[in-house]
Amino acid sequence: MTELAIAGAVLRLRIEGAEKRYGGVRALAGVDLSVRAGEIHALLGENGAGKSTLMKVLAGAVLPDAGSMWLDGEPYAPRTPGEARAAGIAMIYQELNLCKHLSVLENVTLGMKGARSAAMRTRLVEVLERLGVESFGPRTIVGTLGPGDRQLVEIARALMSNARVIIFDEPTSSLSAPDTARLVAIVRDLAERGVAIIWISHFLDEVKEVAERFSVLRDGQSVAVGRETVLATTDHMVTLMAGRPVEDIYPRSERTPGPTRLRVDQLSGASLPKHASFALASGEVFGVFGLVGSGRTEMLRALYGLDPAASGIAHLDGQPISPWAPGRWLKHHVGLLSEDRAHEGLAIDLSVADNVALSSATRVATLGAVLTEKHKAEAAAPWIGALGIKTSGPHQAVSALSGGNQQKVAIARLLADGAEVLLLDEPTRGIDVGARVDVYALLDRLACEGKTILVVSSYLPELLGICDRMAVMHRGELGPARPIADWTEEGAIAEAMQGPEGREASR
Template sequence: MSDGNESEALLQVVDVHKRFTGVYALRGVSLTFARGQIYHLLGENGCGKSTLIKIISGAQPPDVGELVIDGKRHAHLTPLEALAAGIETVYQDLSLLPNMSVRENVALTSELAEHGGRLARVFDRRALADRAGRALAAVGLPADADFQATLIEALPLATRQLVAIARAIASEAKFVIMDEPTTSLTQKEVANLIAVLTALRGQGVTVLFVSHKLDECYAIGGEVIVLRDGQTVAQGPIADYTKAQLSELMTGRELAHARYRTQAHSAPQVVLDVRGLGHRRQFRDVSFALHRGEILGVTGLLDSGRNELARALAGVAPADAGSIALDGVPIILSTPADAKRHRIGYVPEDRLSEGLFLDKSIRDNVVTAMISSLRGRFGQLDRKRARALAQQSVKDLQIATPDIDKPVQSLSGGNQQRVLIGRWLAIDPRVLILHGPTVGVDVGSKDIIYRIMQGLSERGIGIVLISDDLPELLQNCDRIMMMSKGRMTGEYRADELTEAELYRALLAQAA
């Protein structure tokens, strides 16, 4: 890189190539990472970002090339060798152990690194607790014994994200890779993470920050590396590039950054009428009307109840108070099957654990919601109709795949998300609940998903868009409703707001 000579370099990637079944993931990538610098790794899904970080972290070997760490050359690393060299990775899927406690997840990685991959038969629990406590406090999480003893599976996704970051801090790493670390964090938590990164940088730690959120990258500052088609196409101070320039470098084409919602497509007809809805102590007395063809945004901080509202509208965690009417007819959403029967589709926030069957084919994932209607007289699946339906979804949603029989896990994040949207379009929905529909997808895929949303609205589908991505809400919605502490606290016309105004309103409601 441009900001450090070899004597200052912590890590160098030298002429690295990697191919999978004849397709190049990386083509001659060479990079130098200086100590105490923050680098933003940008690019569309499929550009080679994941392959690069797996090679650096020891998860995969390069075909050609080498890594140089503190002047020592390595043809390849194992994960334990990478940990021992001070390289820690916070992967997008977090890689936490759900049936173990917060304390164990935060502290055991450093134990593994210190003892060559072996764990002691008897732990010094006080030392583990002290190490975990310091790391948890650094990311703004409770450090008390009760929180440290909490099982990971009992925590919400955003808290797990912070625990994974705390694990990297606990290991006292010299080079920290963060793969989409803010996907489920609120702006307040993102601000806290930026402070953490600044502190790490001050301690001489190098950070490789992989993200699709350009605003966060600019707020953090540092250097930018842009990959496209497995090659480096730009590198330098991020302040030297505009958002439009970075988007064009990533995609190879110019993208729109204005509102996608150029005109309202909603009709007077109310398709979904929600009155006094509540669920235990998570939200209460929520009322709104969604019109035919309208895109209604719902936002709020992490504890606002927006996530729980999304799950209630999908029948995943049913409401215990209030009423819901579809086209004027009262309905009860006790299960996801109820929602499907009433033609309400739900794209969850966490597509990997809640939405997709990763080892199943693209075809099977698309037709899952339509299985009953695709069965013949004797209960057997009509494979011809199933294939035709899946092929039409792939075409309509621009899903990049040569074969619908490939497992869905072989796709990039943006293509996976479109498979999930395609599943619910197959039921000819009246309403779509989109919960963080562009979490973890690149700018090019965001553009495609936003255009799909607008097209669905034009067809008369009512859309509830639950998101903490303020530009996403402002670019796509007719109205934006704000939640705070379990209640609806404000409503705004999206075309009359700026991002700064919406953010100020969000903070004011929380206060």
């Protein structure tokens, strides 16, 4: 076996020239990555940078179009996740991949030979002891465990398969502060034992604390590699990821919000949210930040009538709105952009003109008339220009557009329907940096024109960059809204993990 080394450390993993296309979108454009044995290596990049695709290639879930990989100096080309696991690659996803009704032992040994043997159980006990686990054992049902303990089950599964490389995808996004501290200690111990760790996180202060080296991806390309000491400030990290200064990424004009447009009190859903009250003013961008499972998306869906609400009162311009249903909200010029734009925000196989004119077509149809292709193109043309939608023409299929332009079409559809209040769920998910800047500039302009905008996002830097006020969702409870100048990244993350008392403790 050939051993490559960097500064005396064995090079555990090497990726060169990884490429992957999805239709017309180039997700990976010749990415290189090197990770040493025994190091914690942060993989940084904004949403849509290519991190997930690269890790799926490494984990055998996606086949690359080009490129080469080596593991401990030997060629490595997994065709399935099973082949990757057998080679010693383990991936711990943000959404933990566990069967809640099975025991810890059954989950950890799923698919392994001799899964029910006494030897396998003895080995699991040893692994749990190595991880310092005292709160559960092999026979514990996974569904009874909290998020932190479930993550330990995933780590135990990786160690049971003799993982040489463990990939952590947003590992602390749903953990409390104590669980996060425990996880970091365990990961450091794994690194000391020679395991190579790839750490993917949006929490940039956490990256500076945990990682020894970092690689930055931007628009599917490797743009920076270095030691964590280079990451002097969060702004510097954001600049590396975005390719431009922070002030150029998040435009926010000076504006004075007007009167309250939409007030929501005591909103609760079937399970989430538990309680949410807020007020949105005309001419402002209001942000809601929350971790996975906090209830932020459920809040919007319950309010808009897509999912049943258990309780709640809403007033629009001082008038009560009831019952809550998408048709009623649209009638009152309140539009929702779902995070799943391909299935709920767009008719993806239809043209740009068809999508923008859908609401108009419905209104015309009720009058017994027919909206022609010419009429649809004429209706769409102003929005294509106003929003800067890059398309060959109004009749181009939305499926052929980039993610950023698809998102602009979805927003154009709301505006064409006369929306004055926009409820946007993860509006920049899966689109590249340049497209995000366009969306941010658009939202800023709409707010300056008096539109009321609510942005729900799991990406904290964008909320801190574009919002006038922000509130944080913690376990289904929406905290108090504060001016954006009163928020820090540390305070918002602490409140998302522990509630308002966490924010106060971080001050």
